[in-house]
Amino acid sequence: MLHxxxxxxxxxPADLLQGLNPQQSLAVSTTEGPLLIIAGAGSGKTRVLTxxxxxxxxMGVHPSHLLALTFTNKAAQEMxxxxxxxxxxxxxxxxxxxxxxxxxxxxxxxxxxxxxxxxTFTIYDADDQVAAIKAVMQQLGINQQNLSPTAxxxxxxxxxxxxxxxxxxxxQATSISDKQTAQVFAEYERRLRLSNAMDFDDLLLxxxxxxxxxxxxxxxxxxxxxxxxxxEYQDTNRAQYRVVNLLAKKYRNICVVGDDAQSIYxxxxxxxxxxxxxxxxxxxxxxxxxxxxxxxxKVILAAADSVIRNNAKQLKKTLWTDNADGEKIxxxxxxxxREEADHIVRTIRNRMETRGFSFKDIAVLYRTNAQSQALEDxxxxxxxxxxxxxxxxxxxxxxxxxxxxxxxxxxxPDDSESVLRxxxxxxxxxxxxxxxxxxxxxxxxxVSLFQVLQSIRSVPQIQSRIAAAIxxxxxxVDRHRALLQELAPxxxxxxxxEATGLPRMYKDMNTEESLDRWNNIERxxxxxxxxxxxxxxxxxxxxxxxxxxxxxxxxxxxxxxxVAMMTxxxxxxxxxxxxxxxGMEQGLFPLAKAETDPSEQEEERRLLYVGITRAERELxxxxxxxxxxxxxxxxxxxxxxLSEIDPDTLSAAARPRLHSAPSIPTAPTAPTAPAAPRTVxxxxxxxxxxxxxxxxxxxxxxxxxGQTPEYALIRAGMRVKHPMFGVGTVLAxxxxxxxxxxxxxxxxxxxxxxxxxxxxxxxx
DNA sequence: AGAGCGTCGCTTTTT
DNA sequence: GCGACGCTCT
Numbered sequence: 001m002l003h004x005x006x007x008x009x010x011x012x013p014a015d016l017l018q019g020l021n022p023q024q025s026l027a028v029s030t031t032e033g034p035l036l037i038i039a040g041a042g043s044g045k046t047r048v049l050t051x052x053x054x055x056x057x058x059m060g061v062h063p064s065h066l067l068a069l070t071f072t073n074k075a076a077q078e079m080x081x082x083x084x085x086x087x088x089x090x091x092x093x094x095x096x097x098x099x100x101x102x103x104x105x106x107x108x109x110x111x112x113x114x115x116x117x118x119x120t121f122t123i124y125d126a127d128d129q130v131a132a133i134k135a136v137m138q139q140l141g142i143n144q145q146n147l148s149p150t151a152x153x154x155x156x157x158x159x160x161x162x163x164x165x166x167x168x169x170x171x172q173a174t175s176i177s178d179k180q181t182a183q184v185f186a187e188y189e190r191r192l193r194l195s196n197a198m199d200f201d202d203l204l205l206x207x208x209x210x211x212x213x214x215x216x217x218x219x220x221x222x223x224x225x226x227x228x229x230x231x232e233y234q235d236t237n238r239a240q241y242r243v244v245n246l247l248a249k250k251y252r253n254i255c256v257v258g259d260d261a262q263s264i265y266x267x268x269x270x271x272x273x274x275x276x277x278x279x280x281x282x283x284x285x286x287x288x289x290x291x292x293x294x295x296x297x298k299v300i301l302a303a304a305d306s307v308i309r310n311n312a313k314q315l316k317k318t319l320w321t322d323n324a325d326g327e328k329i330x331x332x333x334x335x336x337x338r339e340e341a342d343h344i345v346r347t348i349r350n351r352m353e354t355r356g357f358s359f360k361d362i363a364v365l366y367r368t369n370a371q372s373q374a375l376e377d378x379x380x381x382x383x384x385x386x387x388x389x390x391x392x393x394x395x396x397x398x399x400x401x402x403x404x405x406x407x408x409x410x411x412x413p414d415d416s417e418s419v420l421r422x423x424x425x426x427x428x429x430x431x432x433x434x435x436x437x438x439x440x441x442x443x444x445x446x447v448s449l450f451q452v453l454q455s456i457r458s459v460p461q462i463q464s465r466i467a468a469a470i471x472x473x474x475x476x477v478d479r480h481r482a483l484l485q486e487l488a489p490x491x492x493x494x495x496x497x498e499a500t501g502l503p504r505m506y507k508d509m510n511t512e513e514s515l516d517r518w519n520n521i522e523r524x525x526x527x528x529x530x531x532x533x534x535x536x537x538x539x540x541x542x543x544x545x546x547x548x549x550x551x552x553x554x555x556x557x558x559x560x561x562x563v564a565m566m567t568x569x570x571x572x573x574x575x576x577x578x579x580x581x582x583g584m585e586q587g588l589f590p591l592a593k594a595e596t597d598p599s600e601q602e603e604e605r606r607l608l609y610v611g612i613t614r615a616e617r618e619l620x621x622x623x624x625x626x627x628x629x630x631x632x633x634x635x636x637x638x639x640x641x642l643s644e645i646d647p648d649t650l651s652a653a654a655r656p657r658l659h660s661a662p663s664i665p666t667a668p669t670a671p672t673a674p675a676a677p678r679t680v681x682x683x684x685x686x687x688x689x690x691x692x693x694x695x696x697x698x699x700x701x702x703x704x705x706g707q708t709p710e711y712a713l714i715r716a717g718m719r720v721k722h723p724m725f726g727v728g729t730v731l732a733x734x735x736x737x738x739x740x741x742x743x744x745x746x747x748x749x750x751x752x753x754x755x756x757x758x759x760x761x762x763x764x
Numbered sequence: 765a766g767a768g769c770g771t772c773g774c775t776t777t778t779t
Numbered sequence: 780g781c782g783a784c785g786c787t788c789t
Binding site: 071072073099100101102123125126148150200201203264265267268367368369370371424427429430431432433434548549550567568569570588589591593594603604607629630 | 765766773774775776777778779
Binding site for chain 3: 628630631632
């Protein structure tokens with residue numbers, strides 16, 4: 001490194017380029033004009049980005065002229081830290097580096113009035129969205145059985161990410177469900193407006209509106225942000241692309257960094273065209289490819305490459321490394337999820353003893369958050385320190401959401417979703433019927449729900465007893481809202497929450513569960529106090545924005561002596577000497593949904609690519625023959641991806657543990673019913689993917705099981721017994737593997753479609 | 765208005 | 780296997 005002295009000398013631009021390879025150096029020193037950096041995994045991307053920022057600063061660019069947009073908070077934080085180390089904290093602090101959403105939220109707050117919001121607008125997360133959509137559907141009398149609010153949410157979000165307005169959506173709608181969605185979409189937009197609220201997608205769309213509709217604002221930002229940098233460019237959606245283009249229009253000093261092989265957010269609207277179109281939109285762009293990998297061993301890189309090669313759609317790029325060959329990949333074949341977890345624990349212990357890894361060197365990655373449970377139990381039983389980088393659990397809890405909803409009301413009482421959450425929590429005698437009436441009234445009057453509550457006496461058909469309760473509620477909020485300017489956030493929150501009676505309610509219940517909830521409320525309050533300590537300018541409003549845009553309450557304590565556990569999505573951008581990837585099973589990874597859709601399958605493959613390339617020195621993969629899912633024991637076959645991994649990179653010791661059944665080569669790419677692979681027709685696919693036939697027998701993946709789940713043997717014509725429906729006859733079996741369904745006629749002529757993997761059918 | 769019971773869907777990944 | 784939600788009864 002450049003400086004090891006306690007007082008780092010200020011590096012010159014030339015100093016900064018030292019130790020970079022020619023491509024990296026070019027990526028750093030090409031400061032003027034558009035620049036596209038294709039950065040393979042482990043190619044020193046983060047280093048290049050941070051050095052580039054430092055370089056710009058050393059070239060005399062003022063930090064306030066820089067804007068760095070990242071995809072996750074983690075990445076933004078890391079960038080800020082590392083730039084701070086290069087050029088000093090004070091300078092690093094005044095540059096704008098953050099996620100798209102947080103940077104845009106900040107900009108929108110200062111121009112909220114231009115778009116008809118106030119600067120206290122609330123940000124709605126996915127749950128708030130669904131709540132709003134449900135309310136709207138109820139209002140419109142749309143049956144939620146036929147059209148699920150969650151589905152509507154994702155359609156609306158998809159439309160917004162593609163910059164399709166509700167008017168446009170309505171025009172294009174042909175099916176009934178599309179037309180209904182358009183209706184909900186329109187009303188949903190109106191509802192959010194009235195609530196002075198934006199959802200995540202609005203943060204992007206409103207930025208576009210702001211910049212396209214207000215030339216002076218655009219000009220001011222052009223002048224402010226002269227150098228723009230976008231990380232994880234492959235994961236940006238069209239709306240983000242548009243904003244970035246608008247911001248960069250004047251100076252065209254835009255640097256984007258991405259790797260199409262690591263694009264794993266297509267499901268969220270990420271659009272790979274953004275990379276492909278860059279050269280079209282900026283024909284003068286310099287393109288730099290970072291292809292030397294500094295992170296991983298040759299074995300790991302070869303394995304990653306052998307997997308990603310199976311994707312048809314891919315930009316050409318060759319990643320190479322000077323690093324050692326390294327250890328071969330270990331594969332743990334396990335009977336069930338519990339054994340898998342124990343096996344991983346044992347392997348962790350073993351590697352620590354024999355190869356000198358320490359806890360902080362180790363990460364356990366998985367496809368779905370649900371898998372963390374079994375792994376966590378095992379680590380806890382074994383007394384190994386770990387932490388989960390998840391981000392969901394705490395803020396999803398009812399009492400926590402209620403607490404935050406109360407606080408949100410203080411800042412923005414028009415936030416109807418929050419009103420509805422807490423107005424009867426604890427019970428104030430304001431029930432669903434009353435609220436429905438009030439909502440309808442608010443809709444007619446085109447005002448927010450809270451405004452109706454504030455003048456409750458003028459609303460028809462409200463009993464005076466209920467009106468009194470509503471007045472108390474309004475009073476509670478208004479009274480404390482008046483204190484916003486006077487009290488520090490932490491003490492106001494404390495006092496206010498106390499007054500709502502919410503913590504009291506849980507405390508009085510005095511059950512184990514309720515005390516837990518009470519404790520969680522206290523944790524939120526403590527957290528506010530803590531944040532206030534860290535940042536004396538903290539307001540309730542900035543606190544709430546922070547928690548709505550940051551998924552984890554604390555940043556993962558990376559670097560502490562703990563094993564890190566997270567999803568592969570969460571692992572993007574991180575690296576660990578020893579990486580475990582658990583749950584390498586068909587139906588789990590790739591997920592069942594991706595098994596039939598080639599483009600989803602490619603995304604899963606890229607996700608595995610991301611997982612594998614997190615490893616620096618050693619990689620361990622594992623799968624279980626059966627595991628608990630949906631509270632039921634589910635059988636599965638090893639992942640098709642295992643058979644795509646170059647067998648030369650797998651350790652011989654890892655291939656063993658084959659089950660007692662004779663090795664019958666089976667096409668690894670054909671998902672078939674586990675026990676009868678040769679009698680069920682193979683699904684069409686596989687021509688393109690998968691290694692040469694001769695390699696099959698070496699690889700554990702395609703082996704059929706020793707123990708055959710009974711359900712796989714079920715065929716049409718068989719007599720079966722169902723624990724609930726009794727004895728019946730199988731009429732037909734459709735599908736294959738985990739998704740195989742049987743049509744069974746039970747006595748009395750009753751026909752049922754049953755999922756074989758779930759229905760515990762007994763063959764008679 | 766609220767308690768109690770049954771049904772359903774859920775586990776993809778995150779800002 | 781669990782929690783959210785809707786329906787019914789009080």
